Amino acid sequence: xxxxxxxxxxRLSPSLxxxxxxxxxxxxxxxxxxxxxxxxxxxxxxxxxxxxxVEAQSPTAATRRTAGPCPLRGMRSAPVAQGDGARLAxxxxxxxxxxxxxxxxxxxxxxxxxxxxxxxxxxxxxxWARQGAxxxxxxxxxxxxxxxxxxxxxxxxxxxxxxxxxLLATAPTEEATAAAFAHAAVVAGxxxxxxxxxxxxxxxxxxxxxxxAVEDLSEDLATGAWNPLSATGTSLEEAxxxxxxxxxxxxxxxxxxxxxxxxxxxxxxAHELDHAIQRAFGDVxxxxxxxxxxxxxxxxxTYEPYRRPRSGSAFAGCALALGMFCxxxxxxxxxxxxxxxxxxxxxxxVGCDCGSCCExxxxxxxxxxxxxxxxDCG
Numbered sequence: 001x002x003x004x005x006x007x008x009x010x011r012l013s014p015s016l017x018x019x020x021x022x023x024x025x026x027x028x029x030x031x032x033x034x035x036x037x038x039x040x041x042x043x044x045x046x047x048x049x050x051x052x053x054v055e056a057q058s059p060t061a062a063t064r065r066t067a068g069p070c071p072l073r074g075m076r077s078a079p080v081a082q083g084d085g086a087r088l089a090x091x092x093x094x095x096x097x098x099x100x101x102x103x104x105x106x107x108x109x110x111x112x113x114x115x116x117x118x119x120x121x122x123x124x125x126x127x128w129a130r131q132g133a134x135x136x137x138x139x140x141x142x143x144x145x146x147x148x149x150x151x152x153x154x155x156x157x158x159x160x161x162x163x164x165x166x167l168l169a170t171a172p173t174e175e176a177t178a179a180a181f182a183h184a185a186v187v188a189g190x191x192x193x194x195x196x197x198x199x200x201x202x203x204x205x206x207x208x209x210x211x212x213a214v215e216d217l218s219e220d221l222a223t224g225a226w227n228p229l230s231a232t233g234t235s236l237e238e239a240x241x242x243x244x245x246x247x248x249x250x251x252x253x254x255x256x257x258x259x260x261x262x263x264x265x266x267x268x269x270a271h272e273l274d275h276a277i278q279r280a281f282g283d284v285x286x287x288x289x290x291x292x293x294x295x296x297x298x299x300x301x302t303y304e305p306y307r308r309p310r311s312g313s314a315f316a317g318c319a320l321a322l323g324m325f326c327x328x329x330x331x332x333x334x335x336x337x338x339x340x341x342x343x344x345x346x347x348x349x350v351g352c353d354c355g356s357c358c359e360x361x362x363x364x365x366x367x368x369x370x371x372x373x374x375x376d377c378g
Contacts, residue, residue, distance in 0.1 A: 003045030004211050005268055011275070012267060018079075019264050023048040023055070023089070025067055026081030029089040035131045037088075040130065041089030042097035046208065047089045049268055050184050052196065054085030056265045057188035057258070084139045084187045094132030095143040099150035101125035105156060141183045141209040149176040157226055162233045167244070169228035170209040185257075193257045200253035200269065203246040210239050210246075211280040236281065238351045243277045247338055 009017055027048045031039040055062050064079035102125050105118045128149060138145040152172045160168050181201025185193035213228045214236065220227035229239055251270050259265065 003047070004208050004280075005045050005049065005272045006270070006276070008157070011271070015266050016267055019062075020052075020268070021073075022049075022064060022079055023051045023081045023086070023264075025073070025078060026069070026086040027051055027093065029080055030082075030086040031093070034087070034090065034135055035094070038124075039094065039128065039131060042093045044089075044093040044096070046204075047093035048245055049089075049204075049265070051081055051085040051089040052093055052268060053081075053181060053184035054088060054188045055081065056262045057185065057190045057193060057260060058085075058258055059189075068197075068284050084163060087135050087139055088141060088183060088187055090145065091132045091136035091139070091141055091143055094128045094135065094310070095146040096150070096176070097146055098125040098129035098132065101128075103150065103153060108224045112155050122154050125323045139183075141187075146176045148175075148290070149179070157228075157231070160228070160232055162231070164232045166210070166228050166232045166234040166239065167206070169232065170206045173209040174202040174205040177208070178202040188253045190258060197257035197285075200250045200257075203249045203253070204269065204273070206246045207243050207250075207277065210243050212275055214239060214280045240281050243281075247273050247277065 012020060028040050028043045065082050066077055067080045068077055069075040101121050102302050129369040130144045142377060149172045156169055156172055178198045180197035182194045185197050217227055217229055
């Protein structure tokens, strides 16, 4: 899974986290059901935003189906999103994954650029592009818009140089994400939302591209790979300013759109975008809860009841630990419970950069995140 939006349990309220997981699992299962197990590897944290957008505009209540146990959910069943929103997210994820692979092959970047591997990678990319096109066609979305936009990237990169605006380099990504967000309004049957969601998507694409460039900057400079910031001479301060302005623009666009229930969308596209930027830039301009206070809040957080082995039952603890290890709970479940003490632990593969979730100032009333989350905004 990849993407810049990676909320953790300490920032989303319990109800919003359940909804977020429903869209994440719904996207993953839509990929599996329509295109097989391999397609699940393109499950994208950012792609599920499209599914959430469709549901947030829907005049009817959200529909869920119960999915069976999964290692990434600690072998628990769960309600998952279904329908056209999940399929749109699947189509977008497949198309963008195919485009990303082709871009890496063309640039001879990393493992995918090696002879032999690149041929296999192109075959996979072609398959994903066709699968995404089929799914998109079923809901009236032409994924060629995404593929064509991303295909412009090499030409754009060759045309920009020192002194050029970095926004010339982000334009193809902005065009692709604008198309995906706008079609969420079409799928939901709210055409009046097409324009504001297209604007939100365009700015989201700008942030995603710039955040990716910042995170890759050191490695790209070391390897000589192309990076929009170094290629155009854009400073980190200017990149941060562009990101902050884009987040503000996303919030304004969301206020223009009509939602039946926009809490999750606002939490992801306003609050979590801020956290993504802070994470990429090392929080040089933002403010985060001090580590001591974070630990205090985590201790106060209420976790689900858990029955642990009897004190001194080393064998029971070892047996439970083996079962948890074989079902990936130590690495993927958030939280998992220590098999000997029963205390909640964070999964090895789960990153957490928790800070305050209510830093949007006057843009909202913070209803989206203050239903039992970690912050103290009352």
